[in-house]
Amino acid sequence: MVLVIFWITVGTTWAESLEPPMDIPSSEDTDAIFFDPFDDDGEDFYGNEDQMPDMVADPIAGFNRAMFVFNDKLYFWVLKPAASGYRVVVPIPVRVSVKNFFFNLLAPVRLVNSLFQGKWRSAEGEFCRFVVNSTAGFLGLFNLVRDKPSFNPPEEDFGQTLGYYNVGNGVYIIWPLFGPSTLRDTVGSIGDWALNPFAFMQLIQVDAGVLTSSETNIIAYGVRTVNSTSFRIGDYEALKNAALDPYEAFRNAYIQNRLSMIAQ
Amino acid sequence: MIPKQISAALVVFVMTVLLATAGSTEPMAIIKVPIDRVIDILNDPQYKVAGTKLTQRNQIWKHVGPMFDFDEVARRAVARKWRDFADTEKAAFTDVFAQFLGNTYIDKIQGEYHNEQIVYLGQNYHSEVYAEVKTRIVRETAEIPVDYRMRKKSDDQWKVYDIIVEGVSLVKNYRSQFASILRKETPAQLIQRLNDKLTEQNKRLAENE
Numbered sequence: 001m002v003l004v005i006f007w008i009t010v011g012t013t014w015a016e017s018l019e020p021p022m023d024i025p026s027s028e029d030t031d032a033i034f035f036d037p038f039d040d041d042g043e044d045f046y047g048n049e050d051q052m053p054d055m056v057a058d059p060i061a062g063f064n065r066a067m068f069v070f071n072d073k074l075y076f077w078v079l080k081p082a083a084s085g086y087r088v089v090v091p092i093p094v095r096v097s098v099k100n101f102f103f104n105l106l107a108p109v110r111l112v113n114s115l116f117q118g119k120w121r122s123a124e125g126e127f128c129r130f131v132v133n134s135t136a137g138f139l140g141l142f143n144l145v146r147d148k149p150s151f152n153p154p155e156e157d158f159g160q161t162l163g164y165y166n167v168g169n170g171v172y173i174i175w176p177l178f179g180p181s182t183l184r185d186t187v188g189s190i191g192d193w194a195l196n197p198f199a200f201m202q203l204i205q206v207d208a209g210v211l212t213s214s215e216t217n218i219i220a221y222g223v224r225t226v227n228s229t230s231f232r233i234g235d236y237e238a239l240k241n242a243a244l245d246p247y248e249a250f251r252n253a254y255i256q257n258r259l260s261m262i263a264q
Numbered sequence: 265m266i267p268k269q270i271s272a273a274l275v276v277f278v279m280t281v282l283l284a285t286a287g288s289t290e291p292m293a294i295i296k297v298p299i300d301r302v303i304d305i306l307n308d309p310q311y312k313v314a315g316t317k318l319t320q321r322n323q324i325w326k327h328v329g330p331m332f333d334f335d336e337v338a339r340r341a342v343a344r345k346w347r348d349f350a351d352t353e354k355a356a357f358t359d360v361f362a363q364f365l366g367n368t369y370i371d372k373i374q375g376e377y378h379n380e381q382i383v384y385l386g387q388n389y390h391s392e393v394y395a396e397v398k399t400r401i402v403r404e405t406a407e408i409p410v411d412y413r414m415r416k417k418s419d420d421q422w423k424v425y426d427i428i429v430e431g432v433s434l435v436k437n438y439r440s441q442f443a444s445i446l447r448k449e450t451p452a453q454l455i456q457r458l459n460d461k462l463t464e465q466n467k468r469l470a471e472n473e
Contacts, residue, residue, distance in 0.1 A: 037391065244438075
């Protein structure tokens with residue numbers, strides 16, 4: 001009974017506290033000051049089109065559109081069949097472990113870029129996860145700290161580091177095989193590539209035999225791509241079907257996604 | 265000892281107060297209630313039978329449709345060109361765009377639902393009329409952040425006007441597409457495009473029944 005009365009009190013005071021009359025402008029009134037308060041950029045909907053913050057320069061649109069078609073065909077003709085077959089043959093725990101293994105292997109990339117951006121907590125999380133999973137997690141096959149938020153900071157890369165220091169996107173580029181990028185993120189990807197252990201050993205001229213051969217690099221990239229695609233078959237199709245102008249939709253999504261990652 | 269009738273009346277009263285406040289004030293509840301229902305519908309064995317997809321889709325739409333303010337979604341997605349739309353075009357566009365979005369996303373979750381869990385992280389109020397509900401879809405290997413941006417309407421109901429998936433705003437994404445189409449075409453042509461897409465979609469969905 002006490003509980004019930006307590007609830008009444010809480011319930012009513014709660015209702016009262018939210019009582020103050022609110023001045024809600026109708027849709028038409030807000031037409032002129034049409035904004036989304038959650039956007040930092042405070043975009044002016046009726047401003048100059050060229051100033052849309054999500055836009056990216058696309059001077060090589062002809063090339064990009066051709067590459068968009070190329071990658072689309074590559075997905076439907078090669079990657080999707082490969083990943084679908086792989087998904088049937090390889091059981092989930094194995095696929096998860098393959099994913100974990102590559103994720104762990106690339107920890108140096110995320111760690112270094114967390115440090116570059118002065119994100120000490122993230123770096124600490126990356127470092128601890130790397131140590132735990134590389135040892136107790138059998139070379140990264142198991143992610144033992146999956147449910148610990150402090151061990152799972154936002155993933156950093158060199159493109160984000162450059163963005164963090166206010167380097168702009170530059171131009172939009174769609175690479176064959178690798179997909180959408182920008183000039184900045186391409187430079188970033190090259191930096192990240194140099195930090196992956198296979199490439200790094202090559203660069204500092206450590207001869208680890210088969211591990212440092214180009215074939216190993218290519219095979220590793222292929223396995224990683226097919227494996228990660230096996231978890232997201234259908235996503236690309238859904239996004240494409242949801243679009244009226246797929247080229248524009250993917251370009252905008254890429255830029256928005258990168259902006260949000262840099263902001264994290 | 266309080267007589268039974270009084271305590272029963274009290275309980276009813278409390279429930280009413282709680283439901284009323286929860287209904288009109290909590291943006292998160294506006295999201296959570298229908299989404300939990302949708303997950304029940306997706307797991308419901310009666311829809312595991314062939315030929316029930318359309319019924320299931322209609323059931324899902326019945327719950328998620330009212331979460332959204334499609335007038336606001338359409339207006340924001342078209343943005344500055346909205347002024348070039350005649351009133352009838354505005355209505356036609358809103359209607360076809362809502363159906364198109366419903367079809368697209370319900371088909372996606374019908375085909376792809378594999379016991380993902382939804383985690384409700386919290387809600388932020390930006391002002392008295394703007395709020396954001398943060399959620400996360402937890403898959404076997406990945407977590408997908410999904411934020412719902414909401415506006416309180418003059419009838420005191422919170423409605424979603426944008427969804428942000430992995431940092432990508434649905435409204436902004438369509439805005440860039442509509443802008444590029446409307447640079448070359450009229451509003452009527454854009455509506456026609458959406459109608460064509462919807463027809464094609466409905467045909468495909470009917471075939472997959």
